[in-house]
Amino acid sequence: MSLNACLLNPIVQQVLCSEKDNKSQDSLLFWLFLANQNYYIELNRNWAGIKKGQSLQLSAQYFAFGQNINSSFQWSSSDVSVATVDQTGLVQGIGNGKVSITASSRDGRASAESSVTVYSGYVYTTLNFDNSVAHLTMDENSGVLTVNGTTSVIPGSDPNGIVTDPSGKYLFTGNFASGNISHFLINQSTGALTANGNITAGANPRNLVVTPDGKYLYLASEGTQTIRAFSINGDGTLTFINSFSTGIGHSQIQISRNGNFIFYLSPNLTEVVSYRINYNDGNLTLVGTSPSFANNGSGSIATHPNGNYLYMGSFPSITILRFDSNSGNISFVDSVLHSMSINGSIVHPNGRFYYTVNINNLSISGYTIDPYNGRISLFQNLTGFSGSSLRFIIIEPSGRYAYVADNSGEIKHLSINQTTGELTFVGSVNPGSVQWNLTFL
Template structure:
């Protein structure tokens, strides 16, 4: 074979390698607690083969961007500004994936204090925030150009007089059923999951109160975040106050509890987030305030019930965490350690191993891939 052929083959091999490396990279968005003048959203390229991250962009100009939602087509990013009643808002950004840049499109007030979570439907017709101190959710129609229209607010009542954490409603999470026929809102303050039907109307989307309007949980649970199993037959709820995971059978919009199991055995009312591996075999739940770490469970493939199999200590105050689409890594935002920890997942046991490849970020709270 001539030297020219060797050279051309080498170039071809390098091209294939470059493509493979590019395909293994995702954008990682990190939302933080930060002053508007400081970096609030950090954008990285994350290699899902090696677990390495490279900083691409830092975005300022937004106060406490503690949670983001990214449109399914990857063209738009929506971020809450988790502040007080008068200035709490949502910011809409366009995202240029080729350049790795975010451009502010517009802002809308939530009219509800401390928006801590945001959801966007798959066709980008509606954004909804959970307003923790506002005791409400805010519903924003989304225009064709990605901008947000003014919000309609759904406020709630109830609570336990004299209770430190449950005297009033505290909405903490909004999420849809896998088929997006229903929308749910978890209320830590009243131990309820509110249910709505998602109704398509022209190019838009509307909410209709569900039947039933809500599901009640045992007193003192404090429901926080929920994740559906990949098979769509079950959902798993982490409750902040009880520190328990509730296994919920799911059928045509309705939830039926079938198991309660402890994630926080120290009972310090600091459970935070919950996620499942893409293959549906393992579930993880983060706990804060004492014994900071992640509880690890195996999922029974027959009935979806959980067995606790381990516990991984983390940095201080683990909040949101995320699992790579290939199921190889779990990344955990440790707010008070100013770091995103990168753990490798054992594919056989689900146990976690700290890779030592921490991503240094001030007060990280939310992690999203695209």
């Protein structure tokens, strides 16, 4: 802890500003407080992605006043249905989802967490011209995708947005032409889809997001200029909750990393607004509006894994915003000239790289992220996608491979340099037709 941060701590302030007759006692408390800040644990991995059924070895080191101390640790999992951990730090992937693995010192003075995502290795993509969803499997070693098959949606539905629930049991598509959401069951052994009904969703439904607990789904209903809220039932169907007017018909919608807020564009397209999710009933309340920024209508918002930064794919400049995950307030950090229209964007799981899909420029850009302030610097503009209509990008949870939907061609497969973030084109795969969006499970 720095001296300035220490002095800003209310506990320290109380000690330093205490009455003189308590000087001896408070001085002791003060030094005890400082001493406690010098005990910490370092993990070999602060984040990781592992395939269901596989394992990952975590290790920890315990430091006191900068010195490495030989110590044993108490290991624990925040959700043993997702991943377990033994007392050597060996993590075992059990079921789809995200989990925190914690190492605590035996003396109770320090702890550290690793955020682990357990995945199945499936890619699902909406084939909007074919009115179907394609199911592919990722090779764990090469990242190459193998097409398993397609599942029909409603004829003439034009499926656009696609999302799975965190447990990997259900999949949903926003059907732009037919004005509904289709439900699918996911086979837990093969990943195959089974149609599970539909629900009315207003005119021109687009992208969808699901809360981390799998309780609620939120839809960008472009034609009705609303966000529509649904509860997810135990059988994988949806129940409509409410509709929230946004004053703008937009395709993009995002959810905060802690799952407590929805992000959307303001009616004039030049601010990001945040809505707090009421977990008792799924309703939304507008709580924050960002400072204004120049924009031509692009609404792609990427969130940083630490939950503190939003990357707005605005035009002509990318806007970086700081987000208060407690209050929902949004403040300005920086603006970086990009001069290309962004359709999709994503932050790497390690939080060090930000990527944009430049829909009109047939390219993908890569930026490094400053870990101290969230600012970005361009390091790559990957071209060579002539004839494509690149839409959305996903990165599999281990951070090695990225996949891009192409509405004029095949899914693009990219490898990611783990040190520099550089993208390398690996190849393409035809899932059966052109794609609008895609998701990884």
